[in-house]
Amino acid sequence: MTVLAATDNAVLVRVENLSVTLAGAVRAVDGIDFQIGHGECVALVGESGCGKTLTALSLLRSLPPGVEKIDCARMEFEGRRIDLMGRSDLRRLRGGQAAMVFQDPTTSFNPLFRIGDQLVETIRAHRKFSRAAATKLAMRCLGEAGLEEAARVFGSYPHQLSGGQRQRAFIAMALSTEPKLLIADEPTTALDVTVQRQIVDLLARLARQRGLSLLLITHNLAVVARLADRVLMMYAGQIVECSTVEELFSAPAHPYSRALIECLPSLERVHSRPPTIPGNVPRPGHWPTGCRFIDRCARAAGGCELPQRLKAIGHGGRLVRCHLAGGLKNRVGGGDESGG
Amino acid sequence: MRAAAKPLVECTGLMKTYAAGGFAAPRGTHVAAVGGINLAVAPGETLALVGESGCGKSTTGRLLLGLEPPSSGSVKFDWADLQALGERGLRALRKRMQIVFQDPYGSLNPRFSVRRTLAEPLRIHLKLSGSGLEKRIRELLESVGLESAHAGRYPHEFSGGQRQRIAIARAISVEPDFVVADEPVSALDISIQGQILRLLMELRRRLAMAMLFISHDLAVVRQVSDRVAVMYRGRLVELAATERIFEHPAHPYTRLLLESVLRPEPWRGGPDASVRAQTGGHAGLSMPAGCAFSARCPLAGSNCLDGSPPLREIYPGHYCACREAAATTNSI
Ligand SMILES: Nc1ncnc2c1ncn2[C@@H]1O[C@H](COP(=O)(O)OP(=O)(O)OP(=O)(O)O)[C@@H](O)[C@H]1O
Ligand SMILES: Nc1ncnc2c1ncn2[C@@H]1O[C@H](COP(=O)(O)OP(=O)(O)OP(=O)(O)O)[C@@H](O)[C@H]1O
Ligand SMILES: [Mg+2]
Ligand SMILES: [Mg+2]
Numbered sequence: 001m002t003v004l005a006a007t008d009n010a011v012l013v014r015v016e017n018l019s020v021t022l023a024g025a026v027r028a029v030d031g032i033d034f035q036i037g038h039g040e041c042v043a044l045v046g047e048s049g050c051g052k053t054l055t056a057l058s059l060l061r062s063l064p065p066g067v068e069k070i071d072c073a074r075m076e077f078e079g080r081r082i083d084l085m086g087r088s089d090l091r092r093l094r095g096g097q098a099a100m101v102f103q104d105p106t107t108s109f110n111p112l113f114r115i116g117d118q119l120v121e122t123i124r125a126h127r128k129f130s131r132a133a134a135t136k137l138a139m140r141c142l143g144e145a146g147l148e149e150a151a152r153v154f155g156s157y158p159h160q161l162s163g164g165q166r167q168r169a170f171i172a173m174a175l176s177t178e179p180k181l182l183i184a185d186e187p188t189t190a191l192d193v194t195v196q197r198q199i200v201d202l203l204a205r206l207a208r209q210r211g212l213s214l215l216l217i218t219h220n221l222a223v224v225a226r227l228a229d230r231v232l233m234m235y236a237g238q239i240v241e242c243s244t245v246e247e248l249f250s251a252p253a254h255p256y257s258r259a260l261i262e263c264l265p266s267l268e269r270v271h272s273r274p275p276t277i278p279g280n281v282p283r284p285g286h287w288p289t290g291c292r293f294i295d296r297c298a299r300a301a302g303g304c305e306l307p308q309r310l311k312a313i314g315h316g317g318r319l320v321r322c323h324l325a326g327g328l329k330n331r332v333g334g335g336d337e338s339g340g
Numbered sequence: 341m342r343a344a345a346k347p348l349v350e351c352t353g354l355m356k357t358y359a360a361g362g363f364a365a366p367r368g369t370h371v372a373a374v375g376g377i378n379l380a381v382a383p384g385e386t387l388a389l390v391g392e393s394g395c396g397k398s399t400t401g402r403l404l405l406g407l408e409p410p411s412s413g414s415v416k417f418d419w420a421d422l423q424a425l426g427e428r429g430l431r432a433l434r435k436r437m438q439i440v441f442q443d444p445y446g447s448l449n450p451r452f453s454v455r456r457t458l459a460e461p462l463r464i465h466l467k468l469s470g471s472g473l474e475k476r477i478r479e480l481l482e483s484v485g486l487e488s489a490h491a492g493r494y495p496h497e498f499s500g501g502q503r504q505r506i507a508i509a510r511a512i513s514v515e516p517d518f519v520v521a522d523e524p525v526s527a528l529d530i531s532i533q534g535q536i537l538r539l540l541m542e543l544r545r546r547l548a549m550a551m552l553f554i555s556h557d558l559a560v561v562r563q564v565s566d567r568v569a570v571m572y573r574g575r576l577v578e579l580a581a582t583e584r585i586f587e588h589p590a591h592p593y594t595r596l597l598l599e600s601v602l603r604p605e606p607w608r609g610g611p612d613a614s615v616r617a618q619t620g621g622h623a624g625l626s627m628p629a630g631c632a633f634s635a636r637c638p639l640a641g642s643n644c645l646d647g648s649p650p651l652r653e654i655y656p657g658h659y660c661a662c663r664e665a666a667a668t669t670n671s672i
Contacts, residue, residue, distance in 0.1 A: 045529075048499055048502060065496060077526040105446070106446040114361065163393070168393070186527060192393050194597065195556065202415075219529045226602055265559035267559050267562060267601055273534075274533070274563055
């Protein structure tokens with residue numbers, strides 16, 4: 001068993017050997033281990049289609065249609081086995097102690113009800129609040145999520161809001177039950193930089209003050225750098241690197257992590273062409289038997305065609321799924337040419 | 341690139357108000373989502389539209405394509421007034437103007453396979469069928485980094501970023517003259533984002549495709565756009581060539597926006613000013629009498645309360661709607 005936690009004190013979430021299988025017996029998530037401590041923010045990062053959303057959904061055991069099954073050795077929340085929970089316990093967990101902000105805005109709200117009614121409903125389902133008290137709390141949560149016009153948003157139907165307003169309203173709803181864990185799947189995609197900052201600061205404050213734990217899925221590496229304690233880098237259904245934010249950004253260990261960070265656009269550095277990592281992620285069912293990044297890796301060498309295991313590098317619990325790693329450190333900017 | 345003599349798309353005095361929902365809004369109150377915009381996009385030009393969440397960007401995009409009628413003002417596409425065209429005339433223009441919606445999932449029909457989603461416009465507008473149609477669908481999917489083997493799948497069987505790419509493939513399939521791309525790369529990791537941006541830039545070069553590029557990601561905006569329009573509470577507050585906006589931002593709101601960009605390396609101590617003013621991302625039930633930004637503005641003075649400042653040219657091709665900014669800009 002691999003232990004993917006920097007801090008071992010008071011683990012809130014423990015996931016061991018999680019796999020997700022799609023219809024047709026195709027693996028989409030392939031043996032994932034991780035832990036999240038109290039008040040810790042763990043970011044799950046990786047290429048589009050690598051299995052981040054499925055991993056997050058499995059944690060709450062919500063299977064979207066098209067997914068056949070979830071397998072795991074164990075999944076724990078505060079020492080309770082999520083994988084063995086019955087329906088009613090699961091329902092209490094979801095949206096209560098473990099809330100999720102979905103990537104897909106259309107599934108977030110019911111289009112037929114006003115935003116405010118949905119918030120009040122959620123609050124009262126999980127906490128013993130009068131309607132008036134729940135309304136008051138709902139308004140406060142909307143304000144905290146950066147919605148100045150909380151009253152208008154409260155009374156609006158989802159389609160009457162802009163993309164970013166809807167996203168903030170959903171964050172407000174997720175936080176309204178005072179969860180211990182927030183799973184946030186791309187929570188800031190529709191937000192401008194000033195509001196983005198506000199949300200990031202809000203989440204950081206909740207982590208500090210209330211010990212809120214976060215599983216943060218995002219493509220925005222600046223948000224990762226701001227908020228996360230540790231980063232799980234995912235590629236083709238597996239975790240390929242587990243590092244602290246500082247380690248990852250200053251010396252990414254896995255060639256995929258490094259290639260990704262080299263693509264980072266910045267306001268100051270304008271590339272003549274937007275950089276990309278050449279090639280495509282292999283899709284589920286077509287993963288190579290060895291390293292799954294092999295076809296796109298500039299450093300592929302003998303040994304890469306063998307299955308790669310997560311190995312520890314350094315002493316701080318850092319893990320990398322690359323037999324060459326360790327010798328590859330400190331070479332950011334070493335010029336993986338971005339081809340066409 | 342400036343909007344040249346003959347713009348492809350042009351709007352004047354464009355306004356849209358909606359009835360407001362909510363108990364704080366008495367009956368008859370309205371949200372001024374777009375409050376009077378003049379804008380022109382030249383053929384082959386990429387114009388970025390940036391601004392706070394809720395400031396009216398998506399609404400502007402929908403109005404420019406005639407997907408909704410404006411409350412007042414007009415939109416011309418290739419000299420044709422969209423309002424005057426009527427339903428049939430608009431339908432004839434559909435091949436030439438396309439949209440990538442901000443919410444790709446909501447815009448894809450859940451009961452249509454990807455093949456059917458892509459085939460429909462190709463059949464109607466390009467009269468493709470049989471193997472020609474199949475070949476084009478394959479090319480399109482591959483151009484956005486998806487496998488042609490996925491054509492038979494339905495939207496819910498894709499990841500968020502994959503759906504976004506399907507929506508992009510659909511928009512570019514008929515090789516339109518003008519695309520409104522509303523946050524087209526927001527759900528994509530930076531590598532695939534790069535791939536999509538290259539694709540869009542190539543279409544611009546090859547087909548002179550013009551684009552209204554709505555995005556919160558200023559690094560991406562700097563990469564792809566020719567000009568940038570900055571919007572605040574339903575109005576344009578600044579408009580200039582991309583380099584000009586990033587090097588010499590004039591409007592205090594534009595400056596706030598640029599200062600607020602989160603940096604990936606906070607511990608390296610780059611420029612990372614904290615947000616000075618509280619945000620207020622909405623079109624506002626009640627517009628303040630003067631400049632809408634004055635409440636948050638470090639430069640605000642008494643003459644800012646005197647009506648909404650108009651866009652003025654403060655440098656060739658650089659327009660700014662701030663009475664105070666013009667004085668300080670060129671000293672940078
Ligand atoms: N309901 C489903 N049915 C069938 N296949 C699915 C389903 N959901 C996801 N997949 C496939 O499983 C893989 C992983 O999907 P997932 O949504 O977890 O990706 P992701 O990492 O969240 O990507 P993104 O960053 O684009 O959102 C993808 O290849 C996707 O096509
Ligand atoms: N159908 C509608 N009914 C009522 N109000 C609406 C409607 N559509 C939009 N609005 C309001 O108009 C304003 C502008 O919305 P719009 O979607 O254009 O913003 P946006 O700039 O695209 O924001 P975002 O970046 O969050 O997507 C918002 O305050 C929104 O609440
Ligand atoms: Mg996802
Ligand atoms: Mg929008």
